[in-house]
Amino acid sequence: MRSSARRSLRGFLIVALATVFVTPLLFMVLGSLRAPGLPPPDGFELVPQGFTWSNYRNVFAFVPLGTYLTNSLIVVAIAVPVTVLVASWAGFAIAVASPRARRRLIALSVVALMIPLSALWVPRFVLFKWLGLVDTLWPLIAPALMATTPFYVLLFALSYSRLPSTLFEAARLENLSPFGIWRKVAWPLSAPVALAVAVLAFGWHWANFIDPLLYLTSGDKQTVSVGLRALQTLEPTNHPILLAASVMVTAPPVIAFLAAQRSFFVKTLGVR
């Protein structure tokens, strides 16, 4: 049948797409395994010349990656839970608000989503400097107060509005306050979307480069992104070392995402 030909063409295209999207990441790993200081390869090599794991150890000799990792972990440990709570509350408010209030909150989120962060760098910097928070981790954590990005609020709103509204109305008849309804009804049902948002927020804060670049001046306060940048200024052409460090910085969010992807696609977005 023709539909089966179509299906296999589709399958082929999916494999091609996945290959194109994943290959660069495989190259990141391959490149990190090449012995440093060797002459350029003669043509393409799948197994790197002088295959070695030592680059991973040697990264720590160039930069204090352990300190950077600790700082990044402190940031995500505070920012991720706050993001999930703020996004969950706001998403719940959107889902159960009157049509008017809902439209306003969605419009507010969409407008906020549209504003380029780069336009806010300077005034935010001035504000945090005025508050005396420069060279602390607080400016890095602060975006969690606005749910990191309104996208996460909209994800929660989408997931809550899929629940039957009679569920919340029934809880209201039990004389629960809005917070009580969130706490007793909505929140227990939001594990998948909370996990998805947590993983995305983790990735966002982990990768955040501009904020530590702007706010952190002391070497021992840097996070992993700026640490990678520091390594690049030290060893601009030592690709194996740079890639080994990149792999170590990339692995946590990638592993977290792959572990949570079912929550994200199937349960949050409803895409089976």
Next chain:
Amino acid sequence: MKKTGLLALPFVVGLAALVGLPAVAALGLAFTEFSGVEGPRFTGSANVSRLVADTAFWRSLGNTLIYIVLAVPLRMVAALGAALLLNRRSRTASAGRPLAYLPTVVPDVAYALLWLWLLNPLYGPLAAIFGTADLLVDPWGARVSLALLSVFQIGEAFVVALAVRRSIPPHLYEAAAVDGAGPWFALSRLTLPLMTPVLGLLTLRDVILSLQVNFVPAFLLTDGGPRYATTYLPLYVYRTAFRYFRLGYASTIALTMFIITAVIVLVQYRLARRWRLTP
């Protein structure tokens, strides 16, 4: 429901503090001279006249527009294509979805370092396979490279397109099939028109994101070069503010970004009204 607004309060307050207040501050600072140490000192429209005469600013704006023209269509086609390809219920599709999102999860700095190596003319695998020259020393080579590498990080647009495609009732496709519509007819007369409002929104958002996302690659891969070819607005703002400590003037540049954003949001709002999406 009464009082549910209170639950949105932290978010709204956060937005006010981290977006609203800075936006107002930017408006104020735009008309001052401010080094971050002394001042700010009100200078009236001096920054504006300086901006108008600033060739570096106009070049950055031009570079940003070139980036938008190169990257946004590619990114949108890639996001839409991936969403349409991966929306079916099948084992291959559900395995493909996370993989299409994966490059988006890679931290920007690591991603930039990866491409620095991939594009390296001596050591890089792309040079080994295709024998490419050093793309990043050529202005257009650098521009095209930065646009191309952004095409891999389309996760958000991809999942939004995917969710919208999924929200189209399957019955419509069955009705179309019984009506004799082939795959192309169904795509052009059903799928695309039904997705147009959201695709429009996504495109506008991507245009605005272009005022932001190209900072890291321009900063790490090309440092704005060669010959300022990849000095985009964010990089120019960064340099003005944090390398030359002209915070007042940098706010003036940021203000132009707000204006561009406002215009785009307004256009989007009017389009959305026409499509009866928002009130």
Next chain:
Amino acid sequence: MTLRLRDVSKRFQTRAGEVKVLDGVSLEVPQGRMTVVVGPSGSGKTTLLRCVAGLEELDGGSVEVAGRDVTSLDPGERDVAMVFQDYALYPHLSVRANIAFGLRARKVARDQIDAKVEQAASMVGLDAQLDRSPDRLSGGERQRVALARALVRRPAAFLLDEPLSNLDAELRTQTRSQIRSLQRSLDTTTIYVTHDQVEAMTMGDSVAVLRAGRVEQVGPPMELYERPSTAFVAGFLGSPPMNLFPSRLLGRDGDQLCGVRPERVDLVATDDARLHGEIAAVEPIGGEVIVHVRVGDCTLLVRRDLRGVGHLDGTVGLGFGDDDLHRFSASSGQRLP
């Protein structure tokens, strides 16, 4: 342009394992006739329709439309039109474009499209709504758009999937006769799926009762009513359906089920009665009453004209003629001669 299904079977994989949704269904709808497929939910009637439309691939058997085997053809190539339960109107297109969609897909010339669309719209009385958007229409109007979309192509067969289930009671009666007269005047072979046995009895030239993926009985409505071939059909058709009770209540031997229609039972003096029972409830339904009578461990229903019955209380006798008594095997449910 006869529509013929031969031994059609369809299986679905579920978590619980494989389910046979259609199990060797054969059905023939002669040219210009309407067959109503009726059955309880889960009996496979919608799947049957989707198999004819080509929206499901068969696991066995064949489908023939107008003498042509269409079993392996795509839906668009089968020359059938379908009206979906939720109408499946294209929300971004006007009524006109909705009706024209199938003609466009088939690359019919533009001037012909306009003429055909207008003709179809006037047949269902939608002339004034042609340039409206479907979401501005009432439920009944949407339903007619779906009908117009089906008939504009003049297909060899109509497939209607519970087209009235989303309408209110009044509109339903009205639309029922409208669909019937359209179908007659177009002389188009039609399969009409419903779970409502009143629709089945009033609309079809013939009725097919489906049960668990098998055709229980096919025939003209009155034949199914008068001579149901199984206890299931007897208990499914009629309102209220036939009383079924074990033969021992009548003092007969054998493992049999007896059946008698509620409207054929008389309330008689206890001396002349074939059965005796206690009145459990009396339900007035307009001009008639339905009397629930407990006989042993069964409840029998009696449907009577309100005027004929006086005060109802206590013990009553139930009378009916031998002609009105149906007998079925208790084990197989098959009709006994």
